[in-house]
Amino acid sequence: MDIAPLNQKTGYVRWMKSQGLPIHTGHGMADLRALPTAPYARMGGRAAFIQLHGMQGITGGYIGEIAPGDALKPERHLYEEVICILNGQGATELWDDHGNKKMFEWNKWSLFAPPLNTTHRLVNGSREPVRFLAVTNAPLAFDIYRDENFVFNCPYSFKDRYYGEEDYFEVGKKRYVSGMINIWETNFIPDIKSALLESLEVKGAGLRLAQFEMAGNALVGHLGEWPVGKYHKAHYHGPGAIIVGTQSVGYVLLWHKQWGIHPYSEGHEDKVVDIQWGEGSIYCPPGDWFHQHFNTGKEPARHLAVRYGSRIHPLGFKVSHQKTDDDVFRSVDEGGWMIPYEQEDPEIPKRYKAALKANGVTP
Structure with a gap:
């Protein structure tokens, strides 16, 4: 295959396997919208991990699904994340440790990134399921820290990334x-x-x-x-x-x-x-x-x-x-x-x- 097999001992792989979700592997998949998912206790909704051969330990990914009228649990994390909406419409609620709270709406094929370590949750405001792809650099965080509590519960605010700017989620010019x-x-x-x-x-x-x-x-x-x-x-x-x-x-x-x-x-x-x-x-x-x-x-x-x-x-x-x-x-x-x-x-x-x-x- 000309690529090394997935190392089962890395912090990220061990954490990923502990989450009780399907892990879809290969060079690629034909349709993200059709991949099987399972209920996700940590985040709410349903989810599945994407583990492509070419990620090679520096990027990770997962599919998330939110039922009509439902919302995911709030979360924060010490890794970057880029989210692409594959189906449905809704909103993201986001807040930091300084009382700055924002909400912005999205639709199918919207793209956004919650600022690093801000608390956020996705809300389905439609009558159809929402499905999204999240691409992350979580493998780097888990391989280095190897501490789930630290990755998801660190109280530090990165003010240079986000500090309540009014126009933060407007389309950049x-x-x-x-x-x-x-x-x-x-x-x-x-x-x-x-x-x-x-x-x-x-x-x-x-x-x-x-x-x-x-x-x-x-x-x-x-x-x-x-x-x-x-x-x-x-x-x-x-x-x-x-x-x-x-x-x-x-x-x-x-x-x-x-x-x-x-x-x-x-x-x-x-x-x-x-x-x-x-x-x-x-x-x-x-x-x-x-x-x-x-x-x-x-x-x-x-x-x-x-x-x-x-x-x-x-x-x-x-x-x-x-x-x-x-x-x-x-x-x-x-x-x-x-x-x-x-x-x-x-x-x-x-x-x-x-x-x-x-x-x-x-x-």
Whole structure:
């Protein structure tokens, strides 16, 4: 499999297994909205953990579900969390230790991040179940502290993250370019399927992208969109990047960089993992694995990625092996992590054209 098996002794894995919930594993899942869940005593509602091969101990995730008219229990925690609403509508109530209380509403495909260690709870204000995905860096917290009471009951307030700002959960207006990527500072995105994105052709033909910096987190992400009949250039990076399909259908190819830039023509087809994706799907490329996103649908493809790589709050383990902040956009010939179209394995575009034809899509 070219990746190490899950270590059962880490603090996070031991805690996760103690919660009595389903743990869904693999490179990816076809539809987060269809995964089985179970009642969750700690938080209320129902839940299940997501443990993808590519998380590799630096990101974690779970699915939560709230019955119509119900609410989760209030919680606070010493790890960062980014929440994407997959179904339903409702609100988040949030308060800190200084009497600052806020409430904001959300709908399907809203995205937000409760500020670090603030007390919060999600409320279902609709007549249908709410289901959401939460991506966290809880593995780091549990592996280091190994103390559930400390992680969930520490009274410290991070005033630099949140101190009752009135406009905290309004859509951010600050956008700018850092290196080669478009940055959007916002603590709330009401609809990730319609959010404004900017051109980033260096990563793929017709690609548009915006990296969101949210809640002062090191755990950030991006939204990406590309046209019918197009695909990304193959690239690799570190572990932990979770990708969720939000529009169209397609597939992603993954292979470890040790198998080179021409895995098919050099006899390593058996090392290439092919994952089908669509709305609500999830996958996570392992660290140092090339991966390439393809749109085989009849509408523009769009996805959400939650990952490290903040340009405001960089992490040492993320940047220590980089030559520049933009290595993922630089050719492998230049010491970067991306394969230009003209250098890719000829079998890749050949198979893509066949997939488009099979789906009745004209590029």
